[in-house]
Amino acid sequence: MKNIMIEKKKKAVEDFFAVLPHSISLGMGIDFIRDGEVGMSMPYDSKLIGDPQTKVIHGGAVFALLDTCCGAAAMSHPEQTGPTATIDLRVDYMRPATPSQRIKAVATCYNLTKNVAFVRAVALDNNEEKPVAMAAGAFVTGV
């Protein structure tokens, strides 16, 4: 019975995030969904370049991936029902993402209260030892 619930929830989160126009235009895809934890990734694309000298993609694109991934993690929390919205999100850009490499994000909803979901996320490229960026934010719950 519990497994059916989890599968249903996974499907709901997958369906919700598959149709977001901005996520589609950035080429985002879901890698995995677990209870309160989601993996998402996005391909490198020259149209996303933010610094023409280094060909590194714009921080805004990384922010969008982390925001989407965090929202999905909040929604996939076992006690959360329905959609969510970002209250605030902070991203630390720890190093430039290596051009031409896919960017992977993993977000964890580590606490869920009646009104707020607290989420953290990390963005990586092929060098998984050193994160590209890290995010921390609060999301609306129980909408």
Add this chain to the structure above:
Amino acid sequence: MKKLSPEPVALIKKRRNEALSQLIDSIPYISFLGVDFDRRGDEITAILPFKEELIGNPNLPALHGGSIAAFLEISAIIGLSWTQIWHQIEDPGLDADSSDNVRKFTLPKTIDFSVDYLRSGLPRDSYARAKVNRAGRRYASVHVEAWQDNRDRLFAQGTGHFLMPLNK
């Protein structure tokens, strides 16, 4: 003694607009989102014309948090860079090769960026203005405000810290 006549206004505008376009046109992500800029003197307003690809939740519909954040971050970076190149544009001594100076200008790097989503972004045009609260030799702190219909009703605000490039 003959007084120098002031520079024709058309020439000043052309020079400033060209410098701003060069800065903006060099960044592909700005055209990907469709961000435009309006300049009045040294004040610039970023404009994000509405388009379908900016939507996050299609059921509401509302702008995606990621497109809002990117819009704010772009406004902050351009706003900060603009204050840095302003003296180059205005210094007549650099006039001959000022376009070259702008082209070689290295962009500030974002250290961190924090976004406050105050209300949901409606499917219409958005505007943003950045204020450089501190620009030191190495670090800068920039605050950005974004609104849609009313200047006083912000729908998002952001604060970011930037690493200043070592230009010259």
